[in-house]
Amino acid sequence: MTHVYLCIFLKSFNEFFVPSFQSLTEDILSKLADVLEETHYSDSDYIIRQGATGDTFFIISEGQVRKSSDEQVPVKTLSKGDWFGEQSVAHFALLCKDIFVLLVCSAAHLHIFPRSFKQLIGGLDDVNNKQYDSDEVKAKLQAEADYFSSVTLNDIKIICTLGMGGFSRVELVQLKNDANRSFALKVLKKRHILDTSQQGHILSERRIMMEAHSPFIIRLYRTFRDSKYLYMLLEACLGGELWTQLRDRGSFDDGTTRFYTGCVIEALACLHSRGIIYRDLKPENIILDSRGYAKLVDFGFAKKVGLGKKTWTFCGTPEYVAPEIILNKGHDSSADCWSLGILVFELLSGSPPFSGSDPMKTYNIILRGIDMIEFPKKITKSAANLIKRLCRDNPSERLGNQKNGVKDIQKHKWFEGFNWEGLRQGTIDSPFTPTVEGPLDNSNFDYFPEDTEDPPVDEESGWDLEF
Known part of the structure; x- marks a missing residue:
């Protein structure tokens, strides 16, 4: 039974659970489907005997089950869509008093272990607990949009190059009428995008960045296009990449790692609440502003799948890829929880836990599991414990992917005493304050030569009209 069918089956589930299952959101139903296990029984098999501990909840998806207490009690026949073992879900400590005898050969049963059910559902009051922008934030964003709506490419002056990628480069720029501010301009070659069939990724990146507003996500203010390039006018963060700090220091202590991980958690919480998965978490994609606060950049692999939905695209940095991506089982925001665990390990030790001489060897090591990895003594x-709970093989068991979402990560013992509200308000000191001498200071970035290539003109195909 496929994951999609399981979600539909649960949504239409009848009788006793109608009020509960039909009120669940798609993301919770998806998580329930993940913990369902399919079991087959043969004709006249006993499923539960009298006096057995009721620790399993069954839903019949095919065939029939006969229920009786003793020979004098009439037999009741259960069929597709019926359930039993419900007392274990309601109370988690009762004994099943009935005998269930299977009548039809090869009938399939799907069961939920109560621990998983309790972790995923809990009280239904918190199911629809989402993050929304305040009126003050919305007003600020509208004013910002109004300001940048009148900016054109002719208003932009390039200062120097901050970074380079496969088919893009990032320039430090200023607006000609404002010498007190600087911006980052991401420049992408249209011809290269077409040649590599990246149109969908680029348009998705733009849509997601225009939607995701968080102090811990790089801001996209405006986009432009001409016959050769696409342009993204971004917030300038002149503190450099987190990867540079990690490279220079070798590894971080607990306090430093906790701060930067906290910034990433806040960014992921914003994305996940909007049904967006990031899929490319690594130190190279975390940049520091002038205060030393961290922000996520590069949303080329990000995708809006919707709450409770999965995607099957294979992407990401090999050392950070979750097992379900490797196995093509479909993945959701829980893949970001896995990557968060890998990030914490790398920041504390200086290298990721899973690494091979080539991607295939790395994937094989990942599939062996986090419990096969020997942790350095410097990791407390x-x-x-946090890393291992984030990197559980089963996505439904990962911290951050259960009923309380990222709150479960924030309440973990490793974060005990951490000032989350101070982080959100920007009132706590960062562990490292970059030296930034002004809006044009690029000293925290490596040197890159000017781009002398003149790409061909892209014949207007219409795919870039969104820019």
Whole structure:
């Protein structure tokens, strides 16, 4: 039974659970489908005997089950869509008093273990607990949009190059009428995008960045296009990449790692609440502003799948890819939880836990599981516990992917005493404050030569009209 069918089956589930299952959101139903296991029984098999501990909840998806207490009690026949073992879900400590005898050969049963059910559902009051922008934030964003709506490419002056990618480069720029501010301009070659069939990724990146507003996500203000390039006018963060700091220091202590991980968690919380998965978490994609606060950049692999939905695209940096991506089982925001665990490990130790001489060897090591990895002594027990709970093989068991979402990560012992509200308000000191001498200071970035290539003109195909 496919994951999609399971979600539909649960949504239409009848009788006792109608009020509960039909009120669940798609993301919770999807998580329930993940923990369902399919079991087959043969004709006249006993499923539960009298006096057995009721620790399993069954839903019949095919065939029939006969229920009786003793020979004097009339037999009741259960069929597709019926359920039993419900007391274990309601109370988690009762004994099943009935005998269930299977009548039809090869009938399939789907069961939920109560622990998983409790973790995923809990009280239904919190199911629809989402993050929304305040009126003050919305007003600020509208004013910002109005300001940048009148900016054109002719208003932009290029200062120097901050970074380079496969088919893009990032320039430090200023607006000609404002010498007190600077911006980052991401320049992408249209011909290269077409040659590599990246149109969908680029348009998705733009849509997501225009939607995701968080102090921990790089801001996209405006986009432009001409016959050769696409342009994205971004917030300038002149503190450099987190990867540069990690490279220079070798590894971070608990306090430093906790701060930067906290910034990433806040960014992921914003994305996940909007049904967006990031899929490319690594130190190279975390940039520091002038205060030393971290922000996520590069949303080329990000995708809006919707709450409770999955996607099957294979993408990401090999060392950070979750097992379900490798196995093509479909993945959702829980893949970001896995990558968060890998990030914590790398920041504390200086290198990721899974690494091979080539991607295929790395994937094989990942599939062996986090429990096969020997943790360096510098990683404390509480940090190791957090990493292992983020990197559970089963996505439904990962911290951050259960009923309380990222709150479960924030309440973990490793974060004990951490000032989350101070982080959100920007009132706590960062562990490292970059030296930034002004809006044109690029000293925290490596040197890159000017781009002398003159790409061909892209014949207007219409795919870039959104820019």
